[in-house]
Structure formats: C-alpha cells, structure tokens
Amino acid sequence: xxxxxxxxxxxxxxxxxxxxxxxxxxxxxxxxxxxxxxxxxxxxxxxxxxxxxxxxxxxxxxxxxxxxxxxxxxxxxxxxxxxxxxxxxxxxxxxxxxxxxxxxxxxxxxxxxxxxxxxxxxxxxxxxxxxxxxxxxxxxxxxxxxxxxxxxxxxxxxxxxxxxxxxxxxxxxxxxxxxxxxxxxxxxxxxxxxxxxxxxxxxxxxxxxxxxxxxxxxxxxxxxxxxxxxxxxxxxxxx
Amino acid sequence: xxxxxxxxxxxxxxxxxxxxxxxxxxxxxxxxxxxxxxxxxxxxxxxxxxxxxxxxxxxxxxxxxxxxxxxxxxxxxxxxxxxxxxxxxxxxxxxxxxxxxxxxxxxxxxxxxxxxxxxxxxxxxxxxxxxxxxxxxxxxxxxxxxxxxxxxxxxxxxxxxxxxxxxxxxxxxxxxxxxxxxxxxxxxxxxxxxxxxxxxxxxxxxxxxxxxxxxxxxxxxxxxxxxxxxxxxxxxxxxxxxxxxxxxxxxxxxxxxxxxxxxxxxxxxxxxxxxxxxxxxxxxxxxxxxxxxxxxxxxxxxxxxxxxxxxxxxxxxxxxxxxxxxxxxxxxxxxxxxxxxxxxxxxxxxxxxxxxxxxxxxxxxxxxxxxxxxxxxxxxxxxxxxx
Ligand SMILES: Nc1ncnc2c1ncn2[C@@H]1O[C@H](COP(=O)(O)OP(=O)(O)O)[C@@H](O)[C@H]1O
Ligand SMILES: [Mg+2]
Numbered sequence: 001x002x003x004x005x006x007x008x009x010x011x012x013x014x015x016x017x018x019x020x021x022x023x024x025x026x027x028x029x030x031x032x033x034x035x036x037x038x039x040x041x042x043x044x045x046x047x048x049x050x051x052x053x054x055x056x057x058x059x060x061x062x063x064x065x066x067x068x069x070x071x072x073x074x075x076x077x078x079x080x081x082x083x084x085x086x087x088x089x090x091x092x093x094x095x096x097x098x099x100x101x102x103x104x105x106x107x108x109x110x111x112x113x114x115x116x117x118x119x120x121x122x123x124x125x126x127x128x129x130x131x132x133x134x135x136x137x138x139x140x141x142x143x144x145x146x147x148x149x150x151x152x153x154x155x156x157x158x159x160x161x162x163x164x165x166x167x168x169x170x171x172x173x174x175x176x177x178x179x180x181x182x183x184x185x186x187x188x189x190x191x192x193x194x195x196x197x198x199x200x201x202x203x204x205x206x207x208x209x210x211x212x213x214x215x216x217x218x219x220x221x222x223x224x225x226x227x228x229x230x231x232x233x234x235x236x237x238x239x
Numbered sequence: 240x241x242x243x244x245x246x247x248x249x250x251x252x253x254x255x256x257x258x259x260x261x262x263x264x265x266x267x268x269x270x271x272x273x274x275x276x277x278x279x280x281x282x283x284x285x286x287x288x289x290x291x292x293x294x295x296x297x298x299x300x301x302x303x304x305x306x307x308x309x310x311x312x313x314x315x316x317x318x319x320x321x322x323x324x325x326x327x328x329x330x331x332x333x334x335x336x337x338x339x340x341x342x343x344x345x346x347x348x349x350x351x352x353x354x355x356x357x358x359x360x361x362x363x364x365x366x367x368x369x370x371x372x373x374x375x376x377x378x379x380x381x382x383x384x385x386x387x388x389x390x391x392x393x394x395x396x397x398x399x400x401x402x403x404x405x406x407x408x409x410x411x412x413x414x415x416x417x418x419x420x421x422x423x424x425x426x427x428x429x430x431x432x433x434x435x436x437x438x439x440x441x442x443x444x445x446x447x448x449x450x451x452x453x454x455x456x457x458x459x460x461x462x463x464x465x466x467x468x469x470x471x472x473x474x475x476x477x478x479x480x481x482x483x484x485x486x487x488x489x490x491x492x493x494x495x496x497x498x499x500x501x502x503x504x505x506x507x508x509x510x511x512x513x514x515x516x517x518x519x520x521x522x523x524x525x526x527x528x529x530x531x532x533x534x535x536x537x538x539x540x541x542x543x544x545x546x547x548x549x550x551x552x553x554x555x556x557x558x559x560x561x562x563x564x565x566x567x568x569x570x571x572x573x574x575x576x577x578x579x580x581x582x583x584x585x586x587x588x589x590x591x592x593x594x595x596x597x598x599x600x601x602x603x604x605x606x607x608x609x610x611x612x613x614x615x616x617x618x619x620x621x622x623x624x625x626x
Contacts, residue, residue: 045622054532054618075536082534089621093529095250097259102250107533112247149533161621 001187002028002051002157006060009046009210020046022210023060028157028187033180035198036191038207044191045161047207051189052085052159053077083109086150086186088160088179092142094134100145101130108153120148124178140171147179151186158183160190164197172197251530253546263519267512268555271600274508275559275593276566278501282589283567284345285497287575287582291344292486294390294581295351297479298427300455301367303462304477305469306447314446317474321450324468327461333360333449336434338441340403341410342394345580348410353385353403353417353430354449355437361386367451368427375399375421381435383413386421388429394579397422403430414440428579505595513603516548520608527612528620541612548604556597560590 009021020043028034028051038044049055050062053069062069064084069077081087086107094103104117121130124144134142143163150158160179164172176197180188190198198204198218206213249255257264305321307313314334321332336355341348356364361377368388378384385403387395397403397419404413417432438444450465452458462478469476527540564584571582 049618075538078531078534078536080534081532085534087533087621089529089532091621091623093525093621095526095529097256098250102248102255105248105250106530106535109534112249114248 001030001065003063004047004050004057004060005063007050007057007062008059009043009050009055010058019043019210021050021057024050024212026051026205026212026215028189030156031185031187032202033188033190033200035201035204036189036207037193037195037198037204039193042207043210044193044207046210047205048159048161048189048191052087052157053080079109082107083153084156086153086155086158088143088146088150088158088163088175090162090165092139092146092166094142094145094149096134099131099133100126100137100141100148103134103145104149104152107149110153117148117152120151120182121145123182124148140167140174143167143171143175144178147175147182150179151182151184154184155186157187157189160188162192163190164192164194176200251535251543253543253550256547257550264551267515267519267551268558270508270512270515271552271555271596272559272562274504274512274596275556276563278504278593278596279560279563279586279589280567282497282501282592283563283582283586285493286586286588287580288344288346289486289490290583291581292349292482292489295342295344295349295428296482298368298429299477299482300479301369301427301451301458302478303450303452303458303465304447304475305450305465306445306475306477308473308475310473311445313473314448317448317469320468321448321465324464326464327457328453329450329461330453331360331363331451333357333364333451334446335360335449336437336441336445337447338404338413338432338437340430342391342428343578343580345575345582351391351428351430353432353437355432355434357434361431361433363451364431365423365425368423368425368429370423370425372424373421374424375419377421378431378433378436380433381439382433383415383417383436383440384420385417385430385432386423387419387431388423388425388427390426390428390579391430392419392422393577394428501592501595505599508596509599509603512600513607516551516600516604517607520544520611525620527615528617531615531617532621537612537615541608544608544612545605548608549601552597552601552604556593559596560593563589563593 004024004026007021007024008019011018011020024047036044036047046055050057053062053064056070064080072080095106098106100121101114101117104121105112105114118127118130121127124147126141126144126148129137129141137145143166158179163175163179167175176190180200190201192198201218203215203217205215305317307317318332318334321329333356337352338355340351340353342351358380365373365386373386377386387397387403392398399419399422401419402416403419404411404417406412406414406416450461452461462476462480465476530540531537567582568584571584575582
C-alpha cells in the first residue's frame with residue numbers, strides 16, 4: 001500500500017547536513033499494526049512524515065498505491081491525507097474553540113457524519129463529553145478525542161507519532177489499545193521510543209541514526225523474548 | 240423530513256470562529272465601527288459647511304442678479320438688454336434694492352441680503368421661491384416691515400412681530416426697527432422687504448436687476464447668456480453658478496487638508512487593526528498547522544481566514560455606518576434643525592471616505608495572511624519546532 005524505496009531525508013541545519021532518514025526500504029501493508037521503535041533523534045518522526053507525504057524524500061521515493069507522493073501537487077497530497085490517512089500527534093492538539101465532537105468532524109474527506117463521530121467517541125469512552133471544549137478535558141481524554149478524529153474518516157492508514165509521550169503509563173496504554181481496537185481494518189503505523197507500547201504490533205521497525213536496523217514480525221519477537229528469558233535464567237548468578 | 244433533521248455542525252465555517260471568539264472579534268469590530276463613526280462624522284460635519292452655503296444661498300438658482308458696478312446709471316440699460324435678447328425667455332424683470340444682514344451658520348455669521356421689491360413684484364417673488372403658504376401678510380409700501388422664509392425665521396429665532404433689523408443691531412442695522420410681518424412657508428432662505436423702505440434707509444444706492452426665466456433650465460441658460468453678454472462690462476452678476484464656484488474654491492484647500500488627515504487616520508487605524516488581526520492569526524498557528532497536517536489544503540485554510548477577516552471588517556463597517564447614521568440623525572434633530580443649520584444625512588461622500596478603513600484593513604490583513612501561509616510547514620507546528 002505504502003512503499004518507501006531507498007527514501008532519504010536530509011535536513012540542512014545551519015549549513016550542516018543532517019540525515020534524518022537514510023536509504024529506507026519499507027512497506028506498510030493493509031491492516032497491519034506497524035511499530036517504529038528507536039531512541040530520541042533516531043529519525044522516527046521523519047520516517048513517519050515521509051510515509052504520509054508530509055515530507056518529501058530528498059533521495060529515493062515513497063509510493064502510495066503505486067503513485068509517487070513527490071509527483072503529486074501539494075493540494076493533492078493534502079486531499080490524500082484528509083481522505084485516506086488519520087493522524088495522532090505527540091501533543092493532543094485540538095482546536096480550542098471547538099467541542100470534542102466538532103474537533104472529530106474536522107477530519108475526514110467525506111460528508112459530515114456526526115453519528116459516526118459520536119459512535120467513535122462512545123467507543124473511546126467519551127460519549128458524555130462529546131460537547132465539552134478541549135480545556136474541559138484531561139490530557140488522556142484529549143488524546144482519545146485525537147484518536148477519534150484520526151479514525152473518523154475511516155482511513156486506510158492511521159499514523160501516530162509518540163501518541164503516548166504526553167500521557168502517563170495507564171492513559172498511554174489505554175490510548176494505544178483503543179487505537180488498535182477501533183481502527184476497523186485500517187493499518188496503524190505508530191512511532192514510539194517505548195517498546196511496551198508495541199505489544200500488540202504485528203511488525204516492529206527498529207531505527208537508529210536514520211537507518212533501519214531491523215524489521216521484525218511480532219511473533220518472532222515473542223519467540224526471541226522466550227529464548228532470551230531462557231538465556232537469562234541460566235546464567236543468573238543469584239541462583 | 241429534512242425539517243426534523245438537526246442542523247449539521249460546521250466546525251470549520253468562518254462564522255464558527257467569529258462567534259466562538261468574541262473576546263477577539265468584538266474589539267476588532269468595535270475599532271472598525273468607531274473608525275467609521277469618526278470619519279463619517281468628521282466628513283459629514285465638514286461637508287455641512289459647503290452644503291450650508293448651497294442651502295442658504297440656494298434661492299440664487301431661481302433668479303439672476305445683475306447690478307451695475309460703479310456706475311449706477313447702468314441699471315436701465317441692463318433691463319433693456321435683458322428685454323431685447325431673444326435667446327432665453329424671461330418671465331419677469333424686477334428692479335430691486337438690497338441691504339446687508341446676516342444669518343447664522345454652524346461656523347458663525349454669514350452675510351445675507353434683504354431684498355426690497357416693488358409692491359407689484361412682491362407676491363410674484365414669494366411664489367417664485369416656492370412659498371406654499373404665507374403666515375401674516377406682505378410688507379406695506381414704505382414701511383419698516385419684512386417677510387422672511389421659514390428657515391430664516393428658525394435660524395434667527397423670529398416670529399411675526401419680531402424685530403429683524405434695528406438701529407442698535409450692528410449686524411442687522413436699519414435706522415428703524417424692521418418688524419417681521421409675514422413668514423413664508425418655503426424651503427428657500429430669503430428676506431424680502433418693500434423697495435421704498437430700503438431705498439430710503441440703506442446703502443448701497445443702486446438699483447439691481449433681478450431676471451426670472453420661466454423654468455430652472457432657462458434660468459441656467461439665462462445666467463450663461465448674461466455671463467457672455469456682459470463680459471468685461473461694469474456689470475456684476477450673481478447666480479447659483481457663482482455661489483457654487485466660490486464655494487468650491489473656498490473649500491478646495493480645506494478638503495485637501497481633510498484628505499490628508501483622513502488618510503493618516505485610515506492608515507493608523509488600518510495598521511492597528513491589521514496588527515491585531517495578525518496577532519490573532521499568529522495565535523492560531525497551531526490550528527492552521529494541525530488542520531493542514533490533517534489534510535486541509537492551504538488554499539482552503541487561506542480562503543477561510545480571508546472570509547473571516549472580510550466578515551469581521553464588513554460587519555464592523557455596516558454597524559459603523561448604521562451607528563453614524565443614527566448619531567448624525569440625532570445630532571441634526573437636536574442641535575442643527577432648531578437653528579436650521581443644514582446637513583446632509585445621507586452623504587455619499589462621507590460614506591465613500593469610510594470605505595477606506597475596511598478596504599485598507601482587509602488589504603493589510605489579507606496580505607499578512609497570504610504571506611504567513613506562503614511558507615508554512617505544518618510539520619514544524621505539530622513537531623513543536625515553531626510556535
Ligand atoms: N527541521 C529540522 N531541521 C534540522 N534538523 C532536523 C529537523 N527535524 C529533525 N531534524 C533532525 O533530524 C534527526 C531526526 O529527527 P526526528 O525524526 O524528529 O527524530 P525522532 O522523532 O526519532 O526523535 C534529529 O537529529 C533532528 O535533530
Ligand atoms: Mg519525534
């Protein structure tokens with residue numbers, strides 16, 4: 001569905017070249033939960049922006065359904081984001097003078113469908129608070145409104161960039177769980193530096209210094225974890 | 240069925256922002272409103288001065304003065320030349336005497352002529368001035384009596400029996416107290432007396448010719464004929480043409496100054512409002528960045544911002560015009576009308592001046608919005624690199 005072919009993103013920072021992403025080869029498959037894991041500054045966000053067309057690669061290309069994102073006009077990429085993608089950002093950004101419900105309605109390229117939006121808010125446990133303004137909601141509630149907004153247009157891919165970073169552990173896990181449950185067949189690409197948040201991921205991309213270290217299926221990870229647990233148990237000096 | 244359906248919420252409609260943020264939109268609207276009020280008020284009051292000239296001396300549309308200059312014997316010749324010409328029909332020629340008095344205007348006293356008619360011409364002159372009804376009577380031959388029109392009576396505070404001119408009134412001097420014996424219900428400003436009284440008691444000792452054409456168009460043509468006929472001769476002409484010409488000339492410089500002042504005012508206000516708008520736009524960078532990241536096109540967001548600004552400015556202007564109209568009407572009714580001071584309530588020129596405020600505000604506001612959107616990276620916003 002989305003395919004990066006040797007995509008690189010180089011920033012010019014005061015005359016110095018910073019390679020945020022280097023020679024990325026990656027495919028996002030329909031309906032999968034793809035985790036992108038890496039330390040801060042490793043280029044996770046940059047990769048996400050490349051995949052969703054908010055940034056254009058300086059080398060290589062990114063294709064959506066076989067179409068090169070870089071070849072599209074700015075407006076066309078915008079319409080693609082509105083119609084096919086959903087977004088959850090690190091900060092729970094909402095429009096301050098719009099209610100939770102209205103904020104959800106700002107997304108999606110189709111016709112306004114308040115019932116669908118209310119249904120999503122209900123599934124996210126916000127039925128009672130649909131008409132509150134953002135400042136009347138807690139951080140976790142706000143991020144759940146953002147999740148509802150990301151899902152409202154029935155996107156084919158939801159992009160989430162550290163959606164849990166501004167939340168405590170409990171709220172963070174809840175947001176990820178709900179995002180995963182409510183995506184109704186859409187793919188989920190989630191960036192995080194916290195491996196715990198990726199327990200339900202199908203595949204995990206490990207990133208460091210702008211380069212992909214590994215792309216592992218989660219099943220494999222479980223097996224690895226089992227093995228490493230075994231390895232751990234044996235040489236434990238306290239036993 | 241559709242009538243039962245709840246109206247769909249329109250979160251990104253420009254109205255939504257304007258209505259939900261009264262703390263930002265109301266002060267801006269108020270500044271534009273006040274600016275419009277200020278400019279409309281100043282221009283309306285300024286304009287009322289030349290307008291007063293046209294109103295007070297408006298009766299000159301209905302007649303043509305032709306007086307000898309420095310040679311009092313010329314009067315008879317002037318009469319004959321008016322009678323001889325075949326170009327413009329002349330309905331009546333009256334030989335009159337005039338004396339100086341004053342009327343009050345918004346900017347002080349202005350000279351005004353009391354005209355002494357022969358008894359045979361008095362009723363005609365009153366009719367010519369569009370008199371609908373005469374309260375009281377006409378001045379009698381040789382008596383210190385006058386008939387004034389209703390606006391003059393209001394302006395000078397005169398009733399029947401009041402003294403219009405007197406020996407101890409330096410502005411309105413006459414050796415005998417001249418009493419008002421009639422008030423003519425007319426919209427024109429005029430004071431008429433008996434010719435014999437004026438001839439016997441006032442300078443200048445000159446008989447002046449008043450020529451009346453049958454229609455207003457003929458009156459204009461008669462003026463044009465007289466200007467070419469008497470060109471270079473010792474004849475002084477006075478008609479609405481001269482009144483207009485002098486009023487225009489008198490106010491040319493004043494209007495130039497007014498234009499500069501209003502230009503500066505408009506610039507200051509427009510700059511201020513545009514700056515405020517710019518600050519409000521700046522506070523909404525997160526909103527714009529977020530919506531753009533979600534996939535709203537730059538063009539759509541730009542259109543929304545421009546619509547918001549336009550609505551704000553247009554609403555401010557309309558409210559300002561409505562309020563100016565109301566306040567000026569009140570001002571006119573309470574302060575001007577009792578003294579018959581003239582002011583145009585519906586003044587297209589004042590309205591045209593006020594358009595400059597919303598126009599410049601809109602231009603500057605839109606300019607800054609476009610400039611802001613031109614190079615705007617939503618990633619910088621959602622990544623919190625900017626803001
Ligand atoms: N706009 C930018 N200008 C210059 N350098 C940038 C910019 N954005 C990101 N970078 C650099 O690119 C690298 C990767 O950044 P980012 O993708 O945000 O990493 P992560 O999301 O993993 O923390 C970092 O070294 C960062 O400093
Ligand atoms: Mg990041």
